[in-house]
Amino acid sequence: MSGPPPEAQVTWPEAERMFDEFEHTAFRLETLQNYAVEYEDELFARFLTAEREGLPAPLSDDDWQQEVRDGTAAGRSYSRVHVVIEPLTDYVRFECASGYRSNIAAGEDVRILPARDGRWPAGIPRMDYWLFDSRRLLVMDYAESGALTSMRLVTDSKAVESANAWRDRALDLSLPFAEYAKRFDEYMRPL
Structure with missing residues (x-):
């Protein structure tokens, strides 16, 4: 008798069920400096325009923030660490200024792991994943x-x-995002 295969392809609806089904913790490791996410295109463009025009950075308010609000109200926790290479890309600046600030307000613990001088942090893979309840990868x-x-x-x-x-x-x-962000303005440009 053989066990389950060591890995299986997952569809988007199957991944969404994992978010519905986890009981206690959801952890995200992010390692890319640019994510091509179509639903963020408009907000990213607004971010860049607002920066050029000296307006406040727009904040994200999408399904993710609502999911985090609902989940934390039910006693579940969400956390993420993003390994960021400095200087920050425009996308990472946008993600921090618009997305992470909104995620934190919704209840997610967002942390930043800076990779300075081209040195990737030892013991951290260059891969992205979600880990649910410390047992589903x-x-x-x-x-x-x-x-x-x-x-x-x-x-x-x-x-x-x-x-x-x-x-x-x-x-x-x-570092907690709030601590990391002290070195930057609202657009995540170095002070």
Whole structure:
């Protein structure tokens, strides 16, 4: 008798069910400096325009923030660590200024792990994933452009154990977003 395959492709509706089904914790490791997410295009353009015109940075208010509000009200926790390479790309500045500030207001714990002088943090993989309840690992694969190409549910126990260790290391090395953001203006430009 054989066990489940070590990994299986996951569709978007299947991934959404993982967010509905987790009981306690959802952790996200982000490592890209640009994500090509179509639903963010308009807000990203507004961010760049507002910056040029000296207007306040627009804040995100989408389904994710509502999901976090609902989940935290039900006693679940959401956290993420984004490894960011300095100087920040326009996309990361946008993600921080518009998205992360909104996510934090909704109840998500957002942390930043700066990679300075071209040095990637030791013990942190260059891969993106969600880890649900420390036992379900959803690995996200991206094209060079930042477009999501596939998602895989990884059930290999050693891989899940590694993802837990990477999470713990990333949390240990990172800074709360509010602390990190003190070095920047509202558009995440260095002070």
